[in-house]
Amino acid sequence: MGGTDFVTKVKRNQGFTNLTAGYLFPEVARRRKAFEERNPGTRVISLGIGNTTEPLSPRIAEGLRSGALKLGTREGYSGYGEEQGMGELRALIARRLYRCRIEPHEVFISDGAKCDIGRLQTMFGSKLSIAVQDPAYPVYVDGSVIVGAAGDAIAGNTGYNGIAYLPCVPANSFFPDLEATPATNLIYFCSPNNPTGASATRKQLEELVAFATRNGSIIIYDAAYAEYISDASLPKSIFEIEGARRVALEVNSFSKSIGFTGVRLGWTVVPEELRFADGTQVSKDWNRVMTTLFNGASNVAQAGGIAALSDEGLAEMRSSVAHYMGNAALIKRGLERLGIENYGGSDSPYIWARFPGKSSWDVFEQILDACAVVTTPGSGFGPSGEHFLRFSAFGHREDVELAVSRLESKLG
Ligand code: PL4
Secondary structure, three states: OOOOOOOOOOOOOHHHHHOOOOOHHHHHHHHHHHHHHHOOOOOOEEOOOOOOOOOOOHHHHHHHHHHHHHOOOOOOOOOOOOOOOOHHHHHHHHHHHOOOOOOHHHEEEEOOHHHHHHHHHHHHOOOOOEEEEEOOOOHHHHHHHHOOOOOOEOOOOOOEOOEEEEEOOHHHOOOOOHHHOOOOOEEEEEOOOOOOOOOOOHHHHHHHHHHHHHHOOEEEEEOOOHHHOOOOOOOOOHHHOOOHHHOEEEEEEOHHHHOOOOOOOEEEEOOOOOEOOOOOEHHHHHHHHHHHHOOOOOHHHHHHHHHHOOHHHHHHHHHHHHHHHHHHHHHHHHHHHOOOOEEEOOOOOEEEEEOOOOOHHHHHHHHHHHHOEEOEEHHHHOHHHOOEEEEEOOOOHHHHHHHHHHHHHHHO
């Protein structure tokens, strides 16, 4: 099995040839595994991949349980559902999470934000220009490369020629300098941001919407961490901004708010007013994508989502977020005691720490070797992520406490 000289006549998709590196998170996992093999018996703690760790809360677990049990009855059984999602869930999202700023039919339920981003890339195709925050969640760039929208790699593998990288660094408070930003068809924008932990202010989002309107661009707004915003002055959705309905769509998720990273449930909001250059509603094509390439989110997962949007479920959601934000505060305080410059961690589960002059993969390895703590190297998120590390606040409290004490004793 395996070894063969036989090859088919099928040409490899050029998009894959263009990829310069493997996907970031499997590489982090590979290095963790290599460390574990070198150090058998060592308890490794992950502050790396943003993966939820706490059990589902009671009301939400009950929603899933009764959704599953219903399927075991003749009256309650359901097969394929509507590809756009259950009407009740769409209405609850519009009412309870968006306070009726959007209509239920503008909400398309899915199996998660990452999957929707991939399908959006299929919908938009390869013949358009793209801007991304730098650093950014790697799916925006890597997915664009796969569909052939990113052009060739820049010499030295620091990015792709077809992508405009918008540096988001401490000097500009992690918001791109729009005066220096070229007009592009698409702008990926994530707030609260992964990885920098920065949350855009209302004024910044107004500027972004005005910029997109001037250029006729579409903003792909990733609000996967919106529930981590506690500062009431910060927008949780791009649709809180006047005019955004004409220039933005929003992807969102239950992964980080209620621990559905494994259950899989998310959604994308595509407003009626958002149109392509020929006047076609973007929602028309998105509906076509979802009905053609997707078969509806799991009915059990949707039952869990409906439970999460009850009064009790929403209270549980707040307490789950508060747990991880407690972790974020511990990590942040630990880094501060060590004198390490850091950002984020107040309306976001990520803390972005700077290690001037040091390669982020080297610092990643140093911390893994010295503390058995996994982080995520900033350079994996884009050229401006070099010299940074991302610390994730997802973890059991005692693990986070242990990780912080190891960091303090080994790096102090
Ligand atoms: C590891 C900005 C994490 N294997 O769960 P989903 O698909 O609804 O949401 C994924 C997602 C979407 N948007 C943003 C995100 O940060 C994430 C999840 N990112 C991380 O550590 O950065 C998990 C990464 C996972 C992945 O590739 O997404």
